[in-house]
Amino acid sequence: MRKNKSKRKDKPASKAGLPPKKEKKKGGKRMRKELMVVSIVNAFQSSPKEAFNYKQISKLIGVENAVQKLQVADILYDLAADQFITEIDRGRYKLHDLGSQATGTFNRRSNGKNSFVPEDGGTPVFIAERNSGHAMDGDKVKVQLFAKRKGAEPEGEVIEILERKEATYVGKLQVTKGFAFLVTEDKTLANDIFIPKDKLKGGKSGDKAIVQIEEWPEGQKNPIGKVVDILGQAGDNTTEMHAILAEFGLPYKYPVAVEKAANRIPEEIPQEEIEKREDFRQVLTFTIDPRDAKDFDDALSVRRLENGNWEIGVHIADVTHYVRPESIIEREAQERATSVYLVDRTIPMLPERLSNLICSLRPDEEKLCFSVIFEMNEDAEVKKYRIVRTVIKSDRRFTYEEAQQILETGEGDHKDELIILNTLAKKLREARFKNGAINFDRYEVKFEIDEKGKPLSVYFKEAKDANKLIEEFMLLANRTVAAFVGDPGKGKTKKSFVYRIHEQPNPEKMENFAAFIRRFGYKLKTEGSQTEISKGINRLLDSAQGKPEENLIETLAIRAMQKARYATENVGHYGLAFPFYSHFTSPIRRYPDMMVHRLLERYLDGGRSMPKAKLDELCDHSSNMEQIAANAERASVKYKQVEFMKDKLGMVFDGVISGVTEWGLYVELNENKCEGMVPIRDLDDDYYEFDDKNYCLAGRRTRREYRLGDPITIKVVQANLERKQLDFMLV
Numbered sequence: 127m128r129k130n131k132s133k134r135k136d137k138p139a140s141k142a143g144l145p146p147k148k149e150k151k152k153g154g155k156r157m158r159k160e161l162m163v164v165s166i167v168n169a170f171q172s173s174p175k176e177a178f179n180y181k182q183i184s185k186l187i188g189v190e191n192a193v194q195k196l197q198v199a200d201i202l203y204d205l206a207a208d209q210f211i212t213e214i215d216r217g218r219y220k221l222h223d224l225g226s227q228a229t230g231t232f233n234r235r236s237n238g239k240n241s242f243v244p245e246d247g248g249t250p251v252f253i254a255e256r257n258s259g260h261a262m263d264g265d266k267v268k269v270q271l272f273a274k275r276k277g278a279e280p281e282g283e284v285i286e287i288l289e290r291k292e293a294t295y296v297g298k299l300q301v302t303k304g305f306a307f308l309v310t311e312d313k314t315l316a317n318d319i320f321i322p323k324d325k326l327k328g329g330k331s332g333d334k335a336i337v338q339i340e341e342w343p344e345g346q347k348n349p350i351g352k353v354v355d356i357l358g359q360a361g362d363n364t365t366e367m368h369a370i371l372a373e374f375g376l377p378y379k380y381p382v383a384v385e386k387a388a389n390r391i392p393e394e395i396p397q398e399e400i401e402k403r404e405d406f407r408q409v410l411t412f413t414i415d416p417r418d419a420k421d422f423d424d425a426l427s428v429r430r431l432e433n434g435n436w437e438i439g440v441h442i443a444d445v446t447h448y449v450r451p452e453s454i455i456e457r458e459a460q461e462r463a464t465s466v467y468l469v470d471r472t473i474p475m476l477p478e479r480l481s482n483l484i485c486s487l488r489p490d491e492e493k494l495c496f497s498v499i500f501e502m503n504e505d506a507e508v509k510k511y512r513i514v515r516t517v518i519k520s521d522r523r524f525t526y527e528e529a530q531q532i533l534e535t536g537e538g539d540h541k542d543e544l545i546i547l548n549t550l551a552k553k554l555r556e557a558r559f560k561n562g563a564i565n566f567d568r569y570e571v572k573f574e575i576d577e578k579g580k581p582l583s584v585y586f587k588e589a590k591d592a593n594k595l596i597e598e599f600m601l602l603a604n605r606t607v608a609a610f611v612g613d614p615g616k617g618k619t620k621k622s623f624v625y626r627i628h629e630q631p632n633p634e635k636m637e638n639f640a641a642f643i644r645r646f647g648y649k650l651k652t653e654g655s656q657t658e659i660s661k662g663i664n665r666l667l668d669s670a671q672g673k674p675e676e677n678l679i680e681t682l683a684i685r686a687m688q689k690a691r692y693a694t695e696n697v698g699h700y701g702l703a704f705p706f707y708s709h710f711t712s713p714i715r716r717y718p719d720m721m722v723h724r725l726l727e728r729y730l731d732g733g734r735s736m737p738k739a740k741l742d743e744l745c746d747h748s749s750n751m752e753q754i755a756a757n758a759e760r761a762s763v764k765y766k767q768v769e770f771m772k773d774k775l776g777m778v779f780d781g782v783i784s785g786v787t788e789w790g791l792y793v794e795l796n797e798n799k800c801e802g803m804v805p806i807r808d809l810d811d812d813y814y815e816f817d818d819k820n821y822c823l824a825g826r827r828t829r830r831e832y833r834l835g836d837p838i839t840i841k842v843v844q845a846n847l848e849r850k851q852l853d854f855m856l857v
Contacts, residue, residue: 157189159197166201170211170221177220209249209280222249227270232284234263236316242269242282251282255316259284260342260349263314264291294336295319295351296372298360298848301331308337308351311849312373317348325352334360334369361847363579366765367468374758376466380477384458388477391448393484395492395517399447403494404516406439410543412522413487414529414596420482421465421474421714425495425520426599428543435509436502436546440603441495441518443485445713446723449476460744463751465715468762470575474715481714489523496710496723498603506553511606513726529592548591551598558601562657562703565664566684571799573766581770584798600711601702607726608708612696621735624721624745626709628690628699630656635686642682642821646675646835660703677794678782678835689753692718692745694738718748764850767800771852772845778857783836786823788816791832793840793854802852804840809856 157165165187169178180199184190189198202219205211211219230244232253240258241250251269253261261267266289269282297310297319306326308319319337329335334357342349357372358365368378411427427439449455459475466473474481487493497516501509522539524532532538533548559565569588573581589597604626611623633652636659640650648669651662663683670679687701692709699707710726713719721744725736785792790805806814809832812825821834832838844853 156191156194157187159201162187162189162194162197163201166198166205167210170219174221177214177218179217179219212249227268227285228282229266229268229288232258232261232263232265232267234258234261234314236313238316242267242284249280251280253282253284257281257283259287260344261287262291262293262339262342262349264293265289266291292338294338294354294372294375296334296336296357296369299326299329299331299333299335299353301326301329307348308335308353315349319351320348321351321353327353327356329353329356332360334358334365336372363470366847367471367579367762370468370758370761370765371466371473373761374754376473376754376758377462378473381458384454385477385479387454388479391480391484395494399494400492400517402515404497404499404514406441406495406497406516407492407519409439409518410540411439411441411518411520412524412540413489413520414524414526414592417525417527420486421472422487422520422523423485423712423714424596424600425487425518426547426596427518428547431501434503436504436550438500438502438547438550438599439497439516439518440500440599440711441487441497441516442603442711442719442723443487443714444494444496444515444723445476445480445485446496446720446727447494448480448484449720451724455480459717459720460747463717463748464755466755467759469573469759469766470579470762475717476714485714487518487520489520492517492519496726498606498710500602500606502550506550506557508602508606513607513610513730524592526590526592529595530590533591533595544595547599548595551595552591554598554602555594558598558703559664562660564660564701564703565667566680566701571763571767573770575766581766584767584770584800586799601704604710605702605704605707607710607722608696608704608706611725611729612706619735621725621729622694622738622741623696623725624708624718624741625693625696626690626699626707626718627693627695627697628701628707629688629697630700631659631687638819639682639686642834643679645833646670646679648679656700657703660700674782674837675835678784681784682834691749691752694741694745716748717751718745761850764801765847767798768845768847768850768852770798771800771802771842772847774842775845776841776843778839778841780837780839783832783834783838786816786821786832786834791823791838793838795840800852802840802842802854804854804856 166183169183169186178186180195180202183202184195184198189195202211206213206219209222212222213219228244230242233241233243238255240253240255242253243250251271253269261284265287267284268286268288270285271280271282295308295310295312295315297308297312300307300309305323306321306329308321310318319339321337336354336357337351338354339349339351357368371378406427409427409429411425413422413425415422423443425441427441429437431437449459455477462475465475476485487495495516495518498511498513500511503509528538529544532541532544536545567589569586572585572587574583574585575581608623608625611621612625614620636652640652643650643666648666650666651658667680667683670676690699690701696706698705708722709716709719710722711719713723721741728736779795779797781793781795783791784794784801788806790803792801792803794801806823809823812828812830814823814825817824823832825831839857840854841857842852843855846853
């Protein structure tokens with residue numbers, strides 16, 4: 127017989143043999159569920175601003191029984207699902223802020239899935255077209271919320287348009303005898319825009335035009351608008367590029383008044399200005415830029431010092447010497463925030479007289495610069511540096527291809543200096559990766575284009591040593607000026623500054639990425655120090671190099687990262703592994719670099735810290751404009767890809783599944799990297815379901831799967847230039 131050696135600790139030893147007493151129920155009688163729900167609702171409504179967890183709610187409504195506390199937790203979960211309460215963080219809820227009416231932004235969609243986003247955040251509300259009150263995308267509106275139906279998404283109706291967002295639409299004109307329409311592919315508008323004959327501004331059928339909506343009378347299917355500008359005949363290259371800019375709300379021509387102001391700026395540098403600066407006109411200096419560049423922001427100078435070290439000067443065009451605060455040129459640059467690089471042209475941030483002539487560091491011309499001068503030893507260690515205003519005279523303008531040839535052959539102009547710079551750059555790069563920088567060496571898709579803008583061929587631009595040489599010295603200058611202000615030393619007050627920040631990746635995204643790449647046989651550590659994780663990503667990218675899945679893995683790795691942005695609060699730059707980083711080296715094409723130049727000038731002269739509020743506003747605007755410009759650039763590449771494939775209908779290509787959505791498969795072609803879609807309606811051998819966790823479409827009956835990264839063979843069936851869309855079918 128087994129002996130019970132241990133005595134129960136929850137009873138006195140003398141009573142161990144007695145039958146247990148019936149536990150007295152805490153909190154008296156058990157509360158019925160219906161009463162519990164009413165009590166919980168009352169508790170939230172009486173304290174609408176406070177957040178509670180299930181234990182706090184249990185206490186408030188007088189529930190002490192452990193089983194009933196779990197029931198409280200279940201009720202909270204159900205109330206959150208019904209959107210009566212909101213989970214503000216894990217297990218803590220507060221009353222949903224939306225009353226019966228709310229104010230916020232209306233988002234119009236051409237597929238009828240309009241939505242309303244409350245101005246204080248919260249769950250979007252579905253607005254059916256019949257309940258939209260003809261509100262336009264981006265309008266500030268007041269909405270009447272409908273009673274919540276169990277299991278359905280919240281719905282509402284626009285009852286008042288509080289503020290119209292200034293919006294224009296781009297499309298093709300269809301002109302008849304008495305009236306006209308603008309036919310648009312805009313994703314926010316399902317209806318064509320009616321245009322009275324007297325509001326056509328001379329537009330003809332087939333013209334691309336920009337139209338502003340003036341009214342949308344109740345009961346009418348189409349809004350009524352007026353032509354703001356005629357871009358030209360549809361299909362013409364310049365017309366289409368200007369249409370892309372207009373679609374994204376970007377300017378496609380320069381204001382005459384701004385150009386006139388630029389034309390009044392003298393090219394000659396006064397002698398008294400030269401005397402205020404360090405003179406580098408006799409030091410060997412050159413630029414290395416793309417073949418078609420005209421705006422040379424940066425130059426490098428190099429000379430051997432008596433102590434055997436190297437003096438490397440990173441010289442940046444002194445744009446803010448010419449563009450004064452509050453001037454008409456300044457206001458235009460601030461609004462644009464960036465130059466836009468479309469597939470075949472540059473839309474400059476500054477007038478061309480400044481960007482391509484006065485500020486551009488052209489060879490054999492004296493130019494004003496803001497410079498960081500480094501003293502470095504043979505191991506590329508910075509022994510000291512200074513940030514100074516300079517005057518330079520570039521000895522030579524290299525294209526990347528010319529500089530690369532000299533590095534490869536060891537023959538050509540200034541070969542010794544180029545080789546020294548390349549050696550130092552490689553050491554800087556090596557140290558950067560050792561510290562945990564991530565090595566995204568992506569190629570760019572480029573087009574060989576004829577004089578009419580027609581794409582003749584596709585090629586891929588890869589970064590070689592000449593590109594990396596320039597990149598490393600620009601990175602060095604950018605992080606040096608950021609640390610100069612952001613890390614002033616013990617006892618010194620940190621002053622406001624504009625940083626380029628890149629936050630750590632979202633852990634959930636990294637977990638999903640690691641799970642996905644396991645099917646290719648790769649492993650990725652997602653926990654540990656920042657350096658360990660980034661080194662793991664580098665090992666992954668190295669091992670995928672040259673394999674069919676290389677591009678896919680690099681694309682997904684980038685998607686798992688946060689977006690870099692401008693901010694006054696420094697959190698460092700994760701991708702580059704720099705604790706301090708800024709943008710200082712491209713003021714001709716980026717407004718934040720102009721901000722950094724102004725702040726440096728102020729602080730070098732002993733000025734007080736700038737107020738943060740205005741800087742924050744400009745940082746947000748610049749980050750936003752950078753994203754819009756990138757989207758426009760992608761749209762222009764997409765347009766050229768569709769144009770390039772237009773005469774290849776019926777041809778068969780091998781590709782890889784580059785995207786999986788509920789509406790179909792995106793396929794990137796191996797040969798030219800053009801991307802098109804196989805619509806789900808064409809996958810007619812089964813009913814396919816979208817599995818967003820595993821990036822795949824799975825057939826319900828056959829269990830056939832189409833996964834991200836799978837090789838696939840397609841036939842080109844349609845090339846729609848208006849929609850910038852290629853349609854493929856499976857072979």
